[in-house]
Amino acid sequence: MTQDARLQRWFVDEVLPLEAPLTRYLRRNWRVEADIVDLRQDVYEAALVGASDTLPRHTSAYVFTIARNLLINRAKRARIVSFEQMAEVEAADHTVDLLATERHIDAREALRRAGEGLAALPPRCRQVVQLRKIEGLSMREAAERMGVGIDTIERQLVLGLRAMADAMVGGSGRIKRTPPARRKQEKRR
Known part of the structure; x- marks a missing residue:
């Protein structure tokens, strides 16, 4: 240029x-x-x-x-x-x-709060967030690197980002999982 x-x-x-x-x-x-x-x-x-x-x-x-x-x-x-x-x-x-x-x-x-929220995540979830949001890998690339399915990457990313957002606004920053039966109902909608 x-x-x-x-x-x-x-x-x-x-x-x-x-x-x-x-x-x-x-x-x-x-x-x-x-x-x-x-x-x-x-x-x-x-x-x-x-x-x-x-x-x-x-x-x-x-x-x-x-x-x-x-x-x-x-x-x-x-x-x-x-x-x-x-x-x-x-x-x-x-x-x-x-x-x-x-x-x-x-x-x-x-940035400090985001770093604390990231550090508080479970290791697998933290790795997914780092690969997707920090390193910028696609879902497929992150799944290949971790040796898991794309649906696992999606689920871990959603859980991790929700927990980080919760931590950034002063919440506990803990991962809140939905029960499997409720997940099936949400998918049908």
Whole structure:
């Protein structure tokens, strides 16, 4: 893939989805409503030019930093720098960072709970979940590797994922099996 194609793909996949929060940020921090569309386009242009050599790791932080700097530069050029406007721009920047930090903490906590739930599974069930969901094997590949039938893989996967979900929301994380007679009734439906 050429650098231009990667840049376009990055812009479409990661920058454009930020349009709504970026527009809200610009509206909150710029007093002239008629300038918002132009400001957003300037942010997009600066993001593309800045990322032309190397794509940024954290697109959201990158785009909002560009927006913040653009607002500061515009305010300085217009010589209508009110202390109140500058304070709002500075305060809003910290809010973006706090939200990103909070999302990272939440994601790490969810990953920790998922790991604990996986570790609590019986060995066979844990192996099925690992093969299917972590290694990405198909049902057939997992069945061949374990030397069992596809129906066993399906059943163990369902039981394992239910137990992990239960553990992640604070439950016991124990496998709850349905009695064989009830399973037959459910299959008939």
